[in-house]
Amino acid sequence: MKVAIIGGSGKMGQWFTRHLLEEGMEVVITGRNQPKLLAAGKKLGVPTATNIEAVKKADVVVISVPLDTFETVAKVIAPYVREEQVIVDLTSLKTKPVELMHRYFNKGTILGIHPVFGPGAKSVSNQNIVLTPTNEEEAVLAGRARLYLEEKGANVSIMTPQQHDQIMAVVLGLAHFIAIVSADTLLGFQQFEQMKKIGGTTFKVLYTLVESVISEDPELYADLQMNFPHIKEVEALFLAKTQTWADIVKNDDKQGFAKKMKVLREKLEKTDPAFHNAYENMYRITDKF
């Protein structure tokens, strides 16, 4: 099978190229910056092409470009998409790219895919992947993709693009926001190195989160913050909750704090069966320290 990866010179594009080559597929990659594209092609041992050439030759087209260039790419390749082709996108948001694919591609079968992992992942095994079909034809394709991915050990979820984006506003959006604000706060203190040296497991968990977010691409993370639906409401709720807890501390209300924390624990115990593994999970996360 011939696969064209639009944006194959980028981080996720290169990751998927390696994965597809291991699966015995033929891959051609594209990118804007020619020296970068040629270097990626050489490193991966795959041919490079323009977006149009790549789409013309492919059975499957994978769009792996940032959200802000998605429409430009869709417009350019649209006239060359054929009826028998499959076109998938890897964007971390789903509503807008899926809507753009429907708007511009009147041939072929499309499918929105979000690999909920970064280019540091070793394989798809144990990774979460969301598929967002919007009609029967796409649901059939999603069913086939699910079987393939589950065979490789991935955890696959199927939902609408809108559901995906709402959940991701919290799962990614809020988590990134907390990590970024925590980094900004931690750097306001002297003795940062000492903190790392003597910090216990909770600090290690926090710092692992901070490191993993701050080392990522700022453009991508800014794109996500600006585009997740309802992210402003999610972050406003977080700020209001922060204020409530800070007020309890400011008022030296030890009883109130403990009571409220106990209520949180009871709620989590009821809603999350894995809650009791908290310590085990924390040590697993901080193994690398």
Ligand SMILES: NC(=O)c1ccc[n+]([C@@H]2O[C@H](COP(=O)([O-])OP(=O)(O)OC[C@H]3O[C@@H](n4cnc5c(N)ncnc54)[C@H](OP(=O)(O)O)[C@@H]3O)[C@@H](O)[C@H]2O)c1
């Ligand atoms: N990184 C992650 O952790 C992650 C995880 C899951 C999903 N995703 C999604 O995967 C997609 C790619 O992310 P990434 O991290 O791989 O970004 P990236 O490293 O910046 O790569 C983006 C690629 O798109 C290319 N590109 C941009 N505009 C193009 C155009 N008009 N024609 C051809 N190629 C074009 C870029 O080429 P130039 O560099 O030459 O401009 C580059 O090769 C994004 O939609 C992102 O939301 C990322």
